[in-house]
Amino acid sequence: MGISLIMGRTLAQFLLLLIFSCHSITSKTLDYPMADLSTSWKNSPAIKNSKNFNYEYNVAVRPILIRGSSSRPSFACGFYCNRNCDSFLTKALVITYVGALLVIFLLTTIWVILYRKKKYAEEDEEDDLQQVPGMPTKFSYEIMKDATDNFSKKLGEGGFGSVFEGTLDSGIRIAVKCLDGLGQVKKSFLAEVETIGSIHHVNLVRMIGFCSEKSHRLLVYEYMCNGSLDKWIFHRNQELSLDWNKRRNVILDIARGLAYLHEECRQRIVHLDIKPQNILLDDNFNAKVSDFGLSKLIDRDQSQVMTTMRGTPGYLAPEWLSSMITEKVDVYSFGVVVLEIVCGRKILDRSQPEESMYLVDLFKRNAEQGNLIDLVDKCSEDMQLHTTEAVEMMELAAWCLQNDFSRRPSMSVVVKVLEGFMNIEPNLDYSFGNSLTQPAIIPAQREENFGDSSPLLPSVLSGPR
Known part of the structure; x- marks a missing residue:
């Protein structure tokens, strides 16, 4: 579930970024009154002396004002014809929106695949545990937190996690083994439950129960007061x-x-x-x-x-x-x-x-x-x-x-x-x-x-x- 939340958060952030970017592109295009531009720019020396300038497009002149520049548009770097401008902006916006939709679709697909994979993996693990004959008691994570006083008394630590002392409501003292990690931990968890969960012998440590809830994997054993050999x-x-x-x-x-x-x-x-x-x-x-x-x-x-x-x-x-x-x-x-x-x-x-x-x-x-x-x-x-x-x-x-x-x-x-x-x-x-x-x-x-x-x-x- 942690991966799914991260993917969802990333997707939302990316979508907001795209919306803001598209808004910025359109808001940077500033239309000035066409009459003023016709009058002032047609009379300018630069236009009068230009042989290649076609006056029929003057009425549709649209300068581009970049934020942070002067209030007067720069003729040298911001002079475009409306026909060219509209065509450029249309293509840019279409490409931006199509690209954004494709990226959103891709991220959504990845998120759904990861979510379903995790969900099916958890269901398969539940099925595996249900098929074990003589299964020990299944505890909720809240019960384990209460029994161990919120995992406050650590007995030891190993490669797969830590072990905590606890007491059940019945008064039975327990040792709770908390497994941390991903694939290898699942193998270890299933191995222990399937192996010792259904067998009983005076010279094998007794498994009292287990907890398999969301990402939590806990094994509950009888407490051995003299520790390890x-x-x-x-x-x-x-x-x-x-x-x-x-x-x-x-x-x-x-x-x-x-x-x-x-x-x-x-x-x-x-x-x-x-x-x-x-x-x-x-x-x-x-x-x-x-x-x-x-x-x-x-x-x-x-x-x-x-x-x-x-x-x-x-x-x-x-x-x-x-x-x-x-x-x-x-x-x-x-x-x-x-x-x-x-x-x-x-x-x-x-x-x-x-x-x-x-x-x-x-x-x-x-x-x-x-x-x-x-x-x-x-x-x-x-x-x-x-x-x-x-x-x-x-x-x-x-x-x-x-x-x-x-x-x-x-x-x-x-x-x-x-x-x-x-x-x-x-x-x-x-x-x-x-x-x-x-x-x-x-x-x-x-x-x-x-x-x-x-x-x-x-x-x-x-x-x-």
Whole structure:
């Protein structure tokens, strides 16, 4: 609607300009009394001495007076015959009016096309949302303004917009994700509503509702009071440190959530952006997978699907180079997150020496030396008391990080390993990692995602990143 208003305003301004211009042209032509002109100009020396002047046209002499000139018309620059003047003015006015009408018609046509295109796009989006089974509640924009106190308490900000804390009239605390932008935002909005709007699992963040009103696109989620996982594992503060049992439970919760997406839904759902920032913790530190803006639906009869690169550098599986992916790209990202949880550091830590900056390279080197115990989070005393279990968890991560996606376990197998019903596959290949999965391309102080058509910054649901 904003484009339509701008086009309408421009059209009105242009029409007024044309009317004013035409009025100016006609008003600049000043007729003097013909008798006075005949008498005064016929007797002038210039006319008497002119051999080429035809007196029969004198009675129809019409000078042109330009605004700002003297009151007496200039004979040298403003002397025309009425016959020539009328012909010139007629042609000029006809050309002006015809041109104005053509321009007006063109601008009106463009405005109508843009307006209809936007209207049909909104109707198509409404149809898409209505076809989603088990749709969550649709809220009006006014209700969202009231619930968030006019969007006054910001929890965080990402590439697609901002997240605000709010409370519904029922007393339920919510996190409202406000999407900003055009085409890519619509894709993200529909992806999240279609993906998580109709599914329910204890380890997936619950979508309470959404708002799709005019240009507003809002997603309403349950509020997670402990924020995202990165706040609790990337630290140097013992008070914020998670003990071994909490970390292990978080890993199991993530695995269960992904296993549900991959194997228990009507269509397989590939998240494509698993990382600590997209894992949220409730008041009991139960983990829930969130942010489905980049997710992809895969039919059960499809073994793999071609799609454009999306996700976050450092968490991208090697097969992204071929653009042919399966749900195993999430398994790779899960393996990276497991390493970060156990080691208590980011996949890329610029505070470390260059040879230790990239965690997967450091993990590979220590595994070859049989020295994984040195990678266990040294900032947590409890983690140092459970180094044996932590090393076993890193071996599970290595299984998930295999370069050949067919050698990686499914998420349901990972769950069984964590629950003690299966063992980790022996003889793992530790030669994982390549230039795509290494996040060296990330500029300092910034982390980027790759979306369908443009870079995306991490989006948040509850808590600053």
